[in-house]
Amino acid sequence: MAQVSTPMPIGSLLRPLRLDRSRMVQWLIFALTAALMLAPALPILLQVFVDRPLYENGWALTLDNLGEILSSSKIGSIAITTGLFALFSVAIAEVVGIGAALLIGRTDLPGRKVMGDILMWPLYLSHLIFALGWVVMYGPSGFITQFIAQSTGSEPLNLYSLAGMSLVAGISQAPLAYLYCLYGAVRSVDPTLEAAARTVGAGPMQVLMKVTLPLMVPSIITSTALNLVIAVETLSIPLFLATPARIETLSTFLYEEGIAASNPNHGIVAGSSILLMVLVGSALAVQRILLSQSHRFETVKGKGSRPMTLSLGKFRWPLAALCAALLFAFVLIPIFGIVLRAFTSFLSPLVPIERVLTVGNFEKLLTNSANIRAIVNTLEISFISAGLGTLLAVCVALVVQRSGFRWSGILEALAYSPRIVPGMITGLGVFYAAVVFPPMGWLRGNIGILVVAYVMATLPLALGVIQPAIVQISRDLDNAARTVGADWVNAMRLIMLPLLKPALLGAFVLLFVFHLKSYVIAIFLMAPGLEVMGVSMLSLWTNGDVGELAAFATIQMVMIAVLLVFSRILLGVKIYD
Numbered sequence: 001m002a003q004v005s006t007p008m009p010i011g012s013l014l015r016p017l018r019l020d021r022s023r024m025v026q027w028l029i030f031a032l033t034a035a036l037m038l039a040p041a042l043p044i045l046l047q048v049f050v051d052r053p054l055y056e057n058g059w060a061l062t063l064d065n066l067g068e069i070l071s072s073s074k075i076g077s078i079a080i081t082t083g084l085f086a087l088f089s090v091a092i093a094e095v096v097g098i099g100a101a102l103l104i105g106r107t108d109l110p111g112r113k114v115m116g117d118i119l120m121w122p123l124y125l126s127h128l129i130f131a132l133g134w135v136v137m138y139g140p141s142g143f144i145t146q147f148i149a150q151s152t153g154s155e156p157l158n159l160y161s162l163a164g165m166s167l168v169a170g171i172s173q174a175p176l177a178y179l180y181c182l183y184g185a186v187r188s189v190d191p192t193l194e195a196a197a198r199t200v201g202a203g204p205m206q207v208l209m210k211v212t213l214p215l216m217v218p219s220i221i222t223s224t225a226l227n228l229v230i231a232v233e234t235l236s237i238p239l240f241l242a243t244p245a246r247i248e249t250l251s252t253f254l255y256e257e258g259i260a261a262s263n264p265n266h267g268i269v270a271g272s273s274i275l276l277m278v279l280v281g282s283a284l285a286v287q288r289i290l291l292s293q294s295h296r297f298e299t300v301k302g303k304g305s306r307p308m309t310l311s312l313g314k315f316r317w318p319l320a321a322l323c324a325a326l327l328f329a330f331v332l333i334p335i336f337g338i339v340l341r342a343f344t345s346f347l348s349p350l351v352p353i354e355r356v357l358t359v360g361n362f363e364k365l366l367t368n369s370a371n372i373r374a375i376v377n378t379l380e381i382s383f384i385s386a387g388l389g390t391l392l393a394v395c396v397a398l399v400v401q402r403s404g405f406r407w408s409g410i411l412e413a414l415a416y417s418p419r420i421v422p423g424m425i426t427g428l429g430v431f432y433a434a435v436v437f438p439p440m441g442w443l444r445g446n447i448g449i450l451v452v453a454y455v456m457a458t459l460p461l462a463l464g465v466i467q468p469a470i471v472q473i474s475r476d477l478d479n480a481a482r483t484v485g486a487d488w489v490n491a492m493r494l495i496m497l498p499l500l501k502p503a504l505l506g507a508f509v510l511l512f513v514f515h516l517k518s519y520v521i522a523i524f525l526m527a528p529g530l531e532v533m534g535v536s537m538l539s540l541w542t543n544g545d546v547g548e549l550a551a552f553a554t555i556q557m558v559m560i561a562v563l564l565v566f567s568r569i570l571l572g573v574k575i576y577d
Contacts, residue, residue, distance in 0.1 A: 021487060021489060022403075022487045022488035022489050023405075025488075025489055026399050026403055026405045026488075029392075029395045029396060029399050029411070030399070030405070030407060030410075030411050032392070033392070033396055033411060033414050033415055033459075034411075034414055036392075036452070036455070036456050036459075037414045037415070037417050037418065037456065038414075039429075039433040039437060039440065040421075040426060040428075040429025040430045040432065040433045040453075040456065041417075041421070041429055042433075043429060043432030043433050043435070043436045043437075044270050044273055044274070044425065044428060044429045044432060045270075045274070046432075046436075047266055047267060047269075047270035047432060048065050048066060048267060048270045048271045048274060049061050049062060049063065049065070049066070050062065050267065051064065051267070052266075052267075053266040054266070054432055054435055054436050055435040062267075064267070065267030065268060065270070065271050066271060068267075068268060068271075069268065069271040069272065069275065075253070075272065075275070078248045078249060078250055078253050079250060079275060079279070081162070081247060081248060081249055082232060082249040082250045082251075082279070083279070084162065085162060085165065085166055085169070085231060085238065085242075085249055086228050086231035086232050086279075087228075088162070088163070088166035088170070089165075089166045089167075089169035089170040089173060089227070089231045090170070090173070090224055090227045090228050090231055091170070092166060092167060092169075092170025092171065092174070093169075093170045093171075093172075093173035093174045093176070093177050093223075093227050094177050094220060094223065094224055094227070096170065096171065096174035096177070096178070097174045097175070097176065097177025097178040097179075097180075097181055097223065098177060098178075098181050098216065098220065100115075100116070100119055100174070100178045100182075100323075101177075101178050101181035101182040101216075102181075103319065103323065104116045104119075104178075104182070105181075105182045106309065106310050107309065107310050107311070107312050107316075108309055108310070108311050108312060108316060109312060109316065109319060109320055109323070110316060110317065110320040111320055111324065115323055115324065115327060116178075118327050118331055118332065119174065119175055119178055119327065119331070120175050120178075120179075121175075121331055121335065122171060122172040122173075122174070122175055122331060123175035123176065123179075124513060124517070124560050124561075124564065125172075125335075125517060125557065125560070126236070126517035126518070126519060126534060126556075127169070127172055127234050127235070127236045127237050128236035128240075128519060128534060128537055128538060128541075128553075129338065129517070129537075129553045129556065129557065130168065130171075130172045130237075130334060130335075131168055131172075131236050131237045131240040131241065132240070132338055132541070132546075132549060132550065132553055133333075133334025133335055133336075133337050133338045134159060134168050134241075134334045135159070135240055135241070136334070136337040136338060136340075136341045136347065136546070136550065137333050137334055137337035138156075138157055138159050138334070139159050139160070140155070140158075140159070140160065142159075142337075143337060143340075143347050143348065143349060144156075144333065144337075145157070145159075146348060146349050146350075147349040150349065150350075159241055160241055160242070160244045160245040161241075161242075161245055161247075162242070162247060164241055165237050165238055165241040165242050165247075168237055168241065169231055169234060169237050171330045171331065172237070173227045173230055173231065176223055176226055176227055176230075177220075177223040177224075177227060179223075180219045180220075180222055180223035180226075181216050181219045181220065181223065228280075229280050229419065229420075229422070232250070232251075232276060232279050232280055232422065233251055233276065233280070233422030233423060233424060233425075233520065234251060234520075235251040235252065235255055235424065235520050235523075236519075236538065238251060238252045239251075239252050239255065239538075239541075240541065250272060250275065250276045250279075251276070251422070251424060251520075253272060254269055254272055254273065254276070254424060254428075255424075255523065257269050257272070269428070270428075273422075273424075273425045273428060276422055276425060277420055277421055277422070277425060280419075280420045280421070280422060281420040335557070338550050338553050338554060338557070339550075339554050339557075340353070341546065341547065341550035342361055342362070342547070342550035342551040342553070342554040343357055343358065343359065343361070344356045344357055344358060344547075345358050345360065345361075345547065346547075360547075361547040361548050361550065361551040362551045362555075364547075364548055364551075365548045365551045365552055365555075370531055370536070371531075371536060371552070373529070373531050374531035374532055374533050374535075374536040375533060375555070377447060377450075377530065377531055377532050378515075378516060378532045378533040378534075379516075379559075380447065381447050381450050381451055381454065381515065381532065382454075382511075382512050382515035382516045383512065384447075384451050385450075385451050385454035385455050385458070385511065385515050386508050386509075386511035386512040386515060387508065388451065388455050389454070389455045389458055389459060389462050389507075389511045390462055390466075390504055390507045390508045390511060392455060392459060392462075393415075393459055393462030393463050393465075393466050393507060394466050394497070394500065394504060394507075396411060396412070396415045396459070396463065397463055397466045397467045397470055398470065398492050398496060399411060400412045400415075400467070401467065401470045401471065402470065402475070402478060402488075402492065402496065403488055415459055415460065415463055416459075416460045416463065418456055418457050418458075418459055418460055419460050421457070422520075423457050423518070423520040423521040424520045424521070424523055424524065426453055426456055426457040426521055427453050427520070427521045427522060427523055427524040427525050428524045430443075430449060430452055430453040430456070430524075430525065431449075431524045431525055434449055440452075444527075445527060445529075445530075446530075447530060449525050449530075450521075450522055450525055450530065450532070453521050453522070453525060454515050454518065454521060457521050458511055458514055458515070461507075461510065461511065461514065462507045462510070462511055465503055465506050465507040465510060466500065466503050466504065466507055468503075469500055469502070469503035470496070470500065470503075473496065473499050473500075477495050477496075477499070478491040478492065478495045478496055481494060481495050502572070505567075505571050505572075509563070509564075509567040509571070512563060513560055513563060513564070516533075516556070516559060516560060516563070517534065517556065517560065518532075518534060519532065519533070519534020519535050519537070519538060520534075522534065522535050523535060523538075533552065533556055536552065537549055537552050537553060537556075540552065
């Protein structure tokens with residue numbers, strides 16, 4: 001008698017398909033991330049060892065470029081200058097940021113909320129705009145410099161010097177140190193430690209210096225490493241302030257040799273790029289080593305706690321006056337100077353401002369079709385890049401944090417690898433990749449090449465917002481979906497993504513602001529029709545059109561302010577609270 005086989009349930013037939021689909025999606029995310037990260041890096045490395053630009057035919061392998069870099073006293077001197085500039089600017093940024101975090105986050109300093117908000121303003125502006133403000137007000141021909149020179153007979157500050165550009169860079173990077181120290185340590189210190197110090201007679205300043213400050217070490221190390229990376233790769237501040245004094249950094253050397261030169265030496269540019277990446281990678285490696293024992297600084301356990309507010313006593317108002325004066329001089333005056341210069345034909349304390357008021361700078365700026373195209377391109381590229389960057393970041397984060405993907409560790413390392421690649425080098429790598437790899441050739445001549453570069457460069461920034469949010473969501477939620485038959489794709493789509501909505505909005509806004517003010521990434525990718533605001537402003541500076549540049553900077557500041565207000569009121573997204 002023939003045995004009749006029982007048909008398998010449809011669910012049993014589909015289950016392997018679902019598993020395959022999940023694994024296929026995870027491999028697709030891995031492959032896309034690997035291609036995005038590695039494709040631009042490999043051509044730069046290759047360019048170091050060939051005798052002509054990669055886009056020319058007939059090139060051959062050579063060690064001449066490497067030998068020239070290693071034997072060049074000029075490049076060695078530039079590297080030392082870059083290191084000194086980075087160290088000085090980071091020292092200023094950390095001192096200001098740590099001091100602000102302690103005073104604003106833990107004391108009864110009058111006006112601390114307003115001061116904290118003002119301190120954050122340089123973070124929302126590009127270095128180009130902030131440097132312009134300092135030049136307009138504190139440069140050799142600046143309004144404040146000339147006013148003081150007429151009153152006292154001497155200039156207060158030589159802005160065109162290593163010290164001057166370190167000061168400007170340090171103030172512009174201080175908000176990062178402030179944020180890391182404020183949220184990473186100051187607001188999470190166990191108050192019982194400080195209370196114990198008070199019971200044995202320690203005053204408020206002693207508590208801050210001997211208890212709170214030592215517990216901030218991990219946050220200080222992290223912010224120091226990040227600010228070192230930013231200082232090494234920054235372009236506009238050395239270009240505006242160091243070039244007149246014939247001081248070169250690696251970023252200005254790359255700009256002059258790769259962009260401004262009529263016949264760029266691509267081998268030297270690529271080799272210098274590798275040197276720049278080594279400096280950045282070294283800073284991050286030191287950070288990793290120093291943070292290997294960060295568990296020794298844990299103070300927040302399972303019990304909830306609220307840090308106490310320390311009284312400054314008789315120092316309360318003098319410190320408030322000092323902080324307000326510094327913020328006014330170092331942040332508000334440069335920003336106000338940009339707006340003032342935008343609405344004047346020229347700026348001098350010898351001429352009453354009302355006599356030189358004009359809107360001519362804006363008229364000249366906006367009647368140029370290239371500038372209008374730059375504004376439109378910037379908005380379009382920023383929106384698309386922020387959207388795609390947020391999408392890729394959440395996909396990578398979910399694979400790393402919420403899957404059993406075998407190569408999740410390598411995927412995470414690839415996703416964070418742009419941290420060691422300065423933005424200018426990212427743009428250079430994408431340019432080479434579009435030339436060398438045929439599958440990427442379609443990117444040339446359209447905004448796609450800028451979108452790819454922006455998404456690659458800012459992926460770690462988006463992951464820094466999304467990954468902590470995923471960690472805070474219990475695994476029980478997506479595991480419950482898996483137990484009722486959902487595969488990994490559906491569990492992530494139906495459970496995790498709705499819960500991650502606030503983090504995704506925050507990442508999108510953060511990326512949008514970053515792309516809106518960015519220009520370094522796009523320098524090597526410019527072509528007719530692909531103008532963006534930052535690079536157009538850099539061209540205006542090179543041509544000496546300071547009035548138009550100030551008008552352009554004012555427009556960008558208004559755009560960023562509107563975006564931040566819109567995101568806070570309508571979307572509930574706060575980059576800083």
